[in-house]
Amino acid sequence: xxxxxxxxxxxxxxxxxxxxxxxxxxxxxxxxxxxxxxxxxxxxxxxxxxxxxxxxxxxxxxxxxxxxxxxxxxxxxxxxxxxxxxxxxxxxxxxxxxxxxxxxxxxxxxxxxxxxxxxxxxxxxxxxxxxxxxxxxxxxxxxxxxxxxxxxxxxxxxxxxxxxxxxxxxxxxxxxxxxxxxxxxxxxxxxxxxxxxxxxxxxxxxxxxxxxxxxxxxxxxxxxxxxxxxxxxxxxxxxxxxxxxxxxxxxxxxxxxxxxxxxxxxxxxxxxxxxxxxxxxxxxxxxxxxxxxxxxxxxxxxxxxxxxxxxxxxxxxxxxxxxxxxxxxxxxxxxxxxxxxxxxxxxxxxxxxxxxxxxxxxxxxxxxxxxxxxxxxxxxxxxxxxxxxxxxxxxxxxxxxxxxxxxxxxxxxxxxxxxxxxxxxxxxxxxxxxxxxxxxxxxxxxxxxxxxxxxxxxxxxxxxxxxxxxxxxxxxxxxxxxxxxxx
Numbered sequence: 022x023x024x025x026x027x028x029x030x031x032x033x034x035x036x037x038x039x040x041x042x043x044x045x046x047x048x049x050x051x052x053x054x055x056x057x058x059x060x061x062x063x064x065x066x067x068x069x070x071x072x073x074x075x076x077x078x079x080x081x082x083x084x085x086x087x088x089x090x091x092x093x094x095x096x097x098x099x100x101x102x103x104x105x106x107x108x109x110x111x112x113x114x115x116x117x118x119x120x121x122x123x124x125x126x127x128x129x130x131x132x133x134x135x136x137x138x139x140x141x142x143x144x145x146x147x148x149x150x151x152x153x154x155x156x157x158x159x160x161x162x163x164x165x166x167x168x169x170x171x172x173x174x175x176x177x178x179x180x181x182x183x184x185x186x187x188x189x190x191x192x193x194x195x196x197x198x199x200x201x202x203x204x205x206x207x208x209x210x211x212x213x214x215x216x217x218x219x220x221x222x223x224x225x226x227x228x229x230x231x232x233x234x235x236x237x238x239x240x241x242x243x244x245x246x247x248x249x250x251x252x253x254x255x256x257x258x259x260x261x262x263x264x265x266x267x268x269x270x271x272x273x274x275x276x277x278x279x280x281x282x283x284x285x286x287x288x289x290x291x292x293x294x295x296x297x298x299x300x301x302x303x304x305x306x307x308x309x310x311x312x313x314x315x316x317x318x319x320x321x322x323x324x325x326x327x328x329x330x331x332x333x334x335x336x337x338x339x340x341x342x343x344x345x346x347x348x349x350x351x352x353x354x355x356x357x358x359x360x361x362x363x364x365x366x367x368x369x370x371x372x373x374x375x376x377x378x379x380x381x382x383x384x385x386x387x388x389x390x391x392x393x394x395x396x397x398x399x400x401x402x403x404x405x406x407x408x409x410x411x412x413x414x415x416x417x418x419x420x421x422x423x424x425x426x427x428x429x430x431x432x433x434x435x436x437x438x439x440x441x442x443x444x445x446x447x448x449x450x451x452x453x454x455x456x457x458x459x460x461x462x463x464x465x466x467x468x469x470x471x472x473x474x475x476x477x478x479x480x481x482x483x484x485x486x487x488x489x490x491x492x493x494x495x496x497x498x499x500x501x502x503x504x505x506x507x508x
Contacts, residue, residue: 029208031464034471035148036208037182037201038461044203047212048246054217056369058173059362060135063370067358068270068313069326070306071290071367073139073251074333075222076119077184078146079480081492088495093475095149111340116155118334119146121344123161126174129351136174136351137361141222141330144182144202145478147209159209166210176363177214178222179203179247183474186227188422190477191447192237193455198474199245219248219365222330225479226292228256230386231409231421233402236279239287249288249364250275251330257289260383263390267382269293270325271316272368274381278389282399288378290328290364301331302338304350310359318371319380326367388419442497446473449501453508465507472500 027040061069083099084092100112122138129136140162150158165171181187181198182205190198199221207215221242229235242250254269260276275289300306306327313325333339354360396408412419450473453459459466481493 025212027204027208027212029151029205031467034467035144035151035205037144037204037474038197038467038470040204040207041200041461043212044200044207044215045246047207047216048203048218050216052219052365053369053372054219055173055176055363055366056373058169059366059370060173061360061362061366061370063324063367065358066324066360067315068310068324069360069362069367070310070354071137071139071326071328071362071364072301072304072306073141073178073222073328073330074122074301075141075330076146076333077143077224078115078149079184079478079492080145080149080475082495082499083492088491089498093472093496095146095153096480097146097149098153114340115334116158118340119150119155120158120161122175122333123158123165125344125348126165126171129348130171130174132352134351135355135360136347137176137363137366138174138347139176139178139220139330139363141178141180143180143184143224143478144198144205145184145475147205151209163210166214172217173366174363176220176365177206177210177218178220178251179206179218179245180222181224183476183478184224184480185474185477186225186479187223187238188227188229188231188234191444191451192234192241193451194447194473194477195238196241196245197470198477199241201470201474203245217365219246220290221247221250223250223252226251226253226256226330227479228252228386230256230388232277232389232392232405233279234421235386235389236277236283236285239275239277239285242287243285247287249290249368251292251328251364252289254291254293256387257291257384258387258390260385260390263388266291266384268316268325270313270327271318271323272326272371272378272381273384274378276383276385278385278393280396280400280402280405286378286383288368288381289384290326292328292330297329297331298336298339300329302336302343302346304343304346305329307350307354307359307361319376321374321376323371323374323376326362326364328364388421391419442494442501443477446476446497446500446504449504453504457508459508465503469500469503469507472496472503476500 078097080093082091084094100109104110165175182201185198229238269291273289274286277285306329310327315322316325476496
């Protein structure tokens with residue numbers, strides 16, 4: 022077998038494990054990956070902007086009338102098969118949204134422009150597209166990912182395979198999601214393409230703020246080879262005083278500290294608050310960036326960067342207004358004082374100036390300042406839990422549920438009827454598989470992992486009740502059944 026190749030499917034399931042060494046070797050490669058072919062004259066520009074498109078469709082047990090035996094299919098397939106239900110008539114538009122950047126980017130490049138876009142597709146979606154036979158989507162994405170003519174224009178961002186939210190997903194499972202996405206991406210687009218994936222996009226922009234959970238989150242990203250993470254402005258605070266970030270348009274150093282006193286850090290790009298789809302759909306980051314001037318960081322003049330992410334397919338603005346606006350702005354901004362760039366390309370420019378992560382302003386997840394001002398360094402998990410309980414009792418606004426794209430949603434409270442089965446399936450996987458060191462090449466491992474990760478998608482919690490909750494509970498039941506029966 023070619024050591025540089027990973028199969029897309031094994032025993033009828035997407036390749037989500039079993040090739041850890043090859044994946045790790047790809048992520049161990051060093052750059053620069055984008056700067057040599059960039060074409061952007063960073064030393065001459067005033068500012069820059071970057072947009073990312075997030076795409077996701079969950080997998081659901083809907084391939085049949087009986088929930089307990091229905092085949093697990095993409096929600097997109099279910100939408101196409103049932104166009105008269107709800108908003109399912111949008112399915113064909115979604116299909117076009119998933120492939121259109123593979124058509125727009127080459128069109129712009131061939132006309133002499135320098136378009137930029139970052140792509141964040143969940144593993145669930147990529148598998149669903151393959152399962153449906155939508156090779157037109159995969160082929161166009163492969164072109165802009167692998168063809169050297171477009172390589173500097175498109176940057177993929179890693180994510181969790183099953184679109185699991187980090188604050189309420191067991192840390193060992195979240196790590197499996199991260200590696201699974203890398204596996205399947207490499208299978209579809211190649212290990213060389215995977216080596217260029219250096220940023221991470223947390224599903225639902227959900228950032229854990231419990232110190233021990235957040236530390237493991239950052240450790241997972243760093244262990245898996247990621248250099249930077251995209252975070253929402255209101256999910257982080259300044260390290261020194263717990264106040265809001267003062268300048269979101271430069272990179273920050275996101276620090277993780279746990280109850281044992283261990284620390285890690287990772288570069289963070291900050292997405293500012295606002296209506297995501299409208300901001301990206303109307304290319305507002307460009308117009309905001311045009312109002313900004315150069316900054317001084319570590320004694321060196323640099324251009325600031327405005328970074329935004331939005332769902333790439335949801336809502337009328339993204340469906341209809343985004344394509345022509347993206348084309349117009351790419352034409353207008355290319356080669357100007359405010360060009361489009363991708364994040365790793367920008368960070369590699371800072372590298373060339375000698376600017377390091379240690380030079381960035383420091384932030385941490387929200388509400389941690391209140392912990393560290395009272396916590397004895399290294400006092401341990403039990404002391405941490407006591408302090409958190411005291412803080413929650415004293416102030417109902419204090420919580421360790423994490424933060425996400427909106428500050429009024431918790432991914433923990435109110436979802437006990439779904440989280441219970443999820444936690445049971447996770448505990449079984451830990452007991453039957455992880456603690457016994459079952460090889461990730463074992464077919465039983467792959468079957469159980471596929472169902473566990475599919476069950477942990479955020480959609481089964483986001484909707485909160487009804488059929489979507491039933492889908493989540495059924496997937497958990499299947500995962501638990503396999504783990505109980507086969508191990």
